[in-house]
Amino acid sequence: MKIGLIGTGRIGAFHAATLHDLEGVTDLVVADADAARAASLAASLGVRAAPGIAEMYAEGLDGVVITAATSAHAALIHQALDAGVPVFCEKPVALDVPGTLGVVERAAAGSVPVQIGFQRRFDAGYRAARRALRSGELGWLHTLRACTSDRTPPPAAYIPTSGGLFRDCSIHDFDILRWLTGREVVSVFAQGANRGASFFADGDDVDTCAALLRFDDDTLATVTATRYNGAGHDVRLEVCGSKDARFVGLDDRAPLPSAEPELSWRRSAAPYATFMERFQDAYVTELGVFAEVAAGRAPNPCPPADALEALYVAEACDRSRRTGQPVAVADLRTAAGNGGTAPGT
Template identity: 85%
Template sequence: MKIGLIGTGRIGAFHAETLRGVPGVTDLVVADADTARATSLAATLGIRAAGSIDDLYADGLDGVVITAATSAHAPLIHQALDAGVPVFCEKPVALDVTGTRGVVARAQDGDAPVQIGFQRRFDAGYRAAREALRSGELGWLHTLRACTSDRTPPPAGYIPTSGGLFRDCSIHDFDILRWLTGREVVSVYAQGANRGADFFAAGGDVDTCAALLRFDDDTLATVTATRYNGAGHDVRLEVCGSEGARFVGLDDRAPLPSAEPQLSWQQADIPYATFMERFRAAYVTELGVFADVAAGRTPSPCSPAEALEALYVAEACERSRRTGEPVALADIRGAADT
């Protein structure tokens, strides 16, 4: 199986290295608008680099992995679908609802499958919590508490094209909460703050946020995120039911220094520093599944339509943050329809 990869920055290089070990992938070719960067990565990994994205497709592909800048995702997905090539694209599909809806419509009209990269769906902890909830072991669900906390902020140049903290970061929490519960968010109330570098506010973004979500069965969820978590990279989920609970992310590298004088467990000596460390195993599983999707052995586990639903929640949170008012998801969908 020949796989192409477009975008050879940090996550692209990480995925390229992972793809080399995916069963069935016998040929990996990379491309980037920055041809020197693609050539350098290819030399490091002992793979091939295409002179351009057009050259990549001319070489013939069984699948393509898109890890380019967010602003390029939608055009690159359309290009892959026009070529009839199965595509994996890192989230988000696009920076806005209109662009995402365009990809949803194109994917539904085409024959090639599209898989969007929400890697938490492939994390062992999240999958175990979902199984426990859906089996009835936890009883009825009353509260979810999710957090995504980066240890250090991204560079200033990343913020203007990121879509903002809710769309870029918390969207992972919105997707996993929908996936885990099987329920839909009906309303949100969100706040944001800036205590760190000035470039967040200058870009119309925030470096810390909190949102309260209400689901269609009246389950409540809190979602928090920050770019400045000095203890380490912290991604966790508390799933609390009437008969039991599950806590995702409480492993031996969780950055949770306790203030209590006595502990019965070992605190992390080397806490997670990045999302790639925290979700390395999930990324490996996710790309292995994409190989099966590209080969026609399994349907896409996360379609653009699923990604659109998570984006609606992010859009509602961003509107709530800016207005200071609760926002109904129906209003976001309705505004997108007009």
């Protein structure tokens, strides 16, 4: 299987190394707007760098992985579909609803799969919590508590193109809550704050946020995120039911210094520092599944329509934190001309 990879920055280099070692991938070709960076990555892995994206497709790819700048995602997905090549694209599909809708509609009308990268769906802890909930072991669900906390903030130059904290970070929580519960978010109330560097406010963003979500079965969820979690990179989910509960991310490397005098569990001296450390195994599994999807041996586990639903929730949260008012997610969907309810509801 010949796979192309577009975008050789941090996550691109990480995915390229995974693809290089992936069973069934016999040829890997990388490309980047920065040709020198692509050549350097190719040399480090012993693979080839294409002089451009068009030249890459001319070789006849079996699949393409898009890890370029967010602003280029939608155009690159359309280009891959024009070439008839199965696509894996890191989230988000696009920074806005119209751009995402364009990809959703194009993908739905075609026969080539487009898989969006929400790696938490492939994390062992989240999958175990989902099985426990869906089996009825937890009883009926009443509360979900999710957090995504970066250890250190990104560079200032990243913020104006990131889409904001809800779209960039919390969107992972919005997606995994939908995937885990099988329910839709109907309303949100969100707040944001800036206690850190001024470049967040300068970029019309916040460095910390919190949102209250109500689902269509009246389950409540809190979602928090921050760019300044000094203890380490903290991503967890508490799934609380009437009979039992599950806690995702509560492992030895979770950055949870206890205030209690005694601990009953072992705590690593090296807590997670980055999202790539926290989800390394999930990323590898995710790309392995994409190889199966591209080969026609597995169904698409995360189509663009799912990414659109998570984006609607993120958009609603951003509107709520700006207005100080609750926001119905259906209002965002209606404004986009996509009806008032999520697909299948």
